[in-house]
Amino acid sequence: MLYSLKTFADGESRMYKEQYNDLEFVDFYVPFSGKLRSDNRWVILSNLIPWEKIEKQYAKNFSKLGNSALPVRVALGALIIKVRLSLTDEEAVEQIRENPYLQYFIGYSEFMDKAPFDPSVFVDIRTRFPEDIAGNINELIIAHNVKREDNNDNDDSAGSNKGKLIVDATCAPADISFPTDIKLLNSAREKTENIIDTLHYPFVGIEEKPRSYRKVAAQRYNSIKKRKRWPEPIRRKFIRHQLNCVERNLGSIDKMLQYSDLSLLTKYQYKNLLVIQTVLEQQKEMYKKRQHKVSDRIVSISQPHVRPIKRGKAKAQTEFGAKLSIALIDGFAYLDRVSFDSYNEAGDLTEQIEEYKRKKGYYPESVHADKIYRNRENLKYCKSKGIRLSGPPLGRPPKDKQKNEELRKQAYEDECSRVPVEGKFGQAKRRFILGLIMTKLDVTSKSMIAVCIMVLNLEKLLKEAFFVQFLLRIISGLNEIFRKGTRVPDRKLKVFG
Numbered sequence: 001m002l003y004s005l006k007t008f009a010d011g012e013s014r015m016y017k018e019q020y021n022d023l024e025f026v027d028f029y030v031p032f033s034g035k036l037r038s039d040n041r042w043v044i045l046s047n048l049i050p051w052e053k054i055e056k057q058y059a060k061n062f063s064k065l066g067n068s069a070l071p072v073r074v075a076l077g078a079l080i081i082k083v084r085l086s087l088t089d090e091e092a093v094e095q096i097r098e099n100p101y102l103q104y105f106i107g108y109s110e111f112m113d114k115a116p117f118d119p120s121v122f123v124d125i126r127t128r129f130p131e132d133i134a135g136n137i138n139e140l141i142i143a144h145n146v147k148r149e150d151n152n153d154n155d156d157s158a159g160s161n162k163g164k165l166i167v168d169a170t171c172a173p174a175d176i177s178f179p180t181d182i183k184l185l186n187s188a189r190e191k192t193e194n195i196i197d198t199l200h201y202p203f204v205g206i207e208e209k210p211r212s213y214r215k216v217a218a219q220r221y222n223s224i225k226k227r228k229r230w231p232e233p234i235r236r237k238f239i240r241h242q243l244n245c246v247e248r249n250l251g252s253i254d255k256m257l258q259y260s261d262l263s264l265l266t267k268y269q270y271k272n273l274l275v276i277q278t279v280l281e282q283q284k285e286m287y288k289k290r291q292h293k294v295s296d297r298i299v300s301i302s303q304p305h306v307r308p309i310k311r312g313k314a315k316a317q318t319e320f321g322a323k324l325s326i327a328l329i330d331g332f333a334y335l336d337r338v339s340f341d342s343y344n345e346a347g348d349l350t351e352q353i354e355e356y357k358r359k360k361g362y363y364p365e366s367v368h369a370d371k372i373y374r375n376r377e378n379l380k381y382c383k384s385k386g387i388r389l390s391g392p393p394l395g396r397p398p399k400d401k402q403k404n405e406e407l408r409k410q411a412y413e414d415e416c417s418r419v420p421v422e423g424k425f426g427q428a429k430r431r432f433i434l435g436l437i438m439t440k441l442d443v444t445s446k447s448m449i450a451v452c453i454m455v456l457n458l459e460k461l462l463k464e465a466f467f468v469q470f471l472l473r474i475i476s477g478l479n480e481i482f483r484k485g486t487r488v489p490d491r492k493l494k495v496f497g
Contacts, residue, residue, distance in 0.1 A: 077106035126444040134450030165364040166328035169345035174321040179299035185242035192249035210252035390414030
């Protein structure tokens with residue numbers, strides 16, 4: 001195919017000069033001559049974190065006996081790199097091995113062409129930083145970079161209130177397939193068949209293997225899973241068949257324990273066996289009552305802690321993952337609560353306001369939240385503390401048109417003030433990992449959510465540091481021009497030359 005020299009953008013004629021040169025590996029040029037740049041983002045980021053203070057708090061979680069753990073700068077630094085770059089465990093280790101700036105960030109004094117640790121160690125690292133410890137480290141980082149105002153006035157009256165508190169909640173989806181009763185029961189059937197194979201393997205030729213009719217069950221599932229729609233009679237018939245299969249397999253496992261032992265199972269298989277028993281009870285209850293709700297409903301056998309969270313969003317009415325509440329104070333995010341069980345975030349408002357008082361020394365002048373927070377209890381509490389809760393007042397709008405217009409304008413301004421918290425959620429979900437939590441355990445998932453909130457604040461501090469450097473370079477350039485006594489040229493001043 002022949003290509004025209006004219007570009008589609010501006011219509012100008014262009015030419016291409018061949019520059020291909022097969023370089024030898026030994027001739028590759030390294031630009032920084034063995035020295036790191038002080039204005040690199042990872043170098044600046046390392047100076048924003050109080051490693052010494054964090055290490056003192058981190059060391060309290062260990063005893064003086066046993067093998068030595070990874071230094072806090074290596075462990076926490078690797079987590080920050082993983083979250084900030086949205087990497088897998090394996091890719092994060094490889095990036096650290098290849099990049100000298102990342103090695104400096106985690107505390108290395110020189111470049112080492114080897115992995116800092118095995119990727120599987122990330123599981124232990126995440127358990128070392130649960131949400132409470134990661135939350136404390138987040139506060140240490142903010143306090144290290146932001147000077148707190150001295151406030152000796154402990155008066156709770158309205159005149160002493162200052163600042164804005166922005167609160168909201170969202171869901172961090174877990175990495176599970178969309179759960180349906182048919183898919184969940186089929187997964188339970190397959191896992192119980194695998195457990196039967198494991199328990200029977202040492203007794204092949206000695207004991208008769210229980211029948212599971214797996215081929216028939218698999219054929220029936222393959223015939224129904226391709227349907228776009230499942231009429232209720234067909235759906236109930238298939239669920240009844242799958243319930244019988246799972247119940248028969250569990251009964252066969254109980255009989256096999258007369259000559260076999262559960263110690264033959266792996267930890268993962270034993271965990272699945274316990275979860276499947278609960279799944280069977282829940283599915284039988286919903287089948288008998290002809291309903292689709294049950295308390296503490298399990299939607300994933302591999303992640304039984306995940307619960308359905310009703311959000312009512314246009315994209316998805318129900319999400320499956322952890323629900324979290326954050327508070328935004330002076331542009332910095334604080335994780336107030338994270339739970340896999342659904343809860344009403346309006347019940348956390350009083351605690352969030354008191355936490356604002358603990359951090360700042362005074363109550364906020366206004367609290368900006370969505371409509372779900374505006375219940376009578378919260379309004380009464382805010383009124384007692386002299387706090388204005390955003391949004392229109394409860395009840396009918398006033399008849400006075402001027403008063404009604406003032407309330408409408410105030411509500412619009414309050415909604416605009418609440419936008420930054422939505423921006424934080426968007427940044428955490430689109431750029432970082434909050435949009436899909438890939439970890440499988442309860443504690444590690446909460447840990448990654450807390451570290452993600454920490455990275456949001458580090459990103460804000462890094463942008464401010466870059467802006468300060470930008471201003472200093474402008475001032476330095478202007479001082480150099482005035483020192484020489486030369487006239488400022490009409491062309492743009494080259495700041496980063």
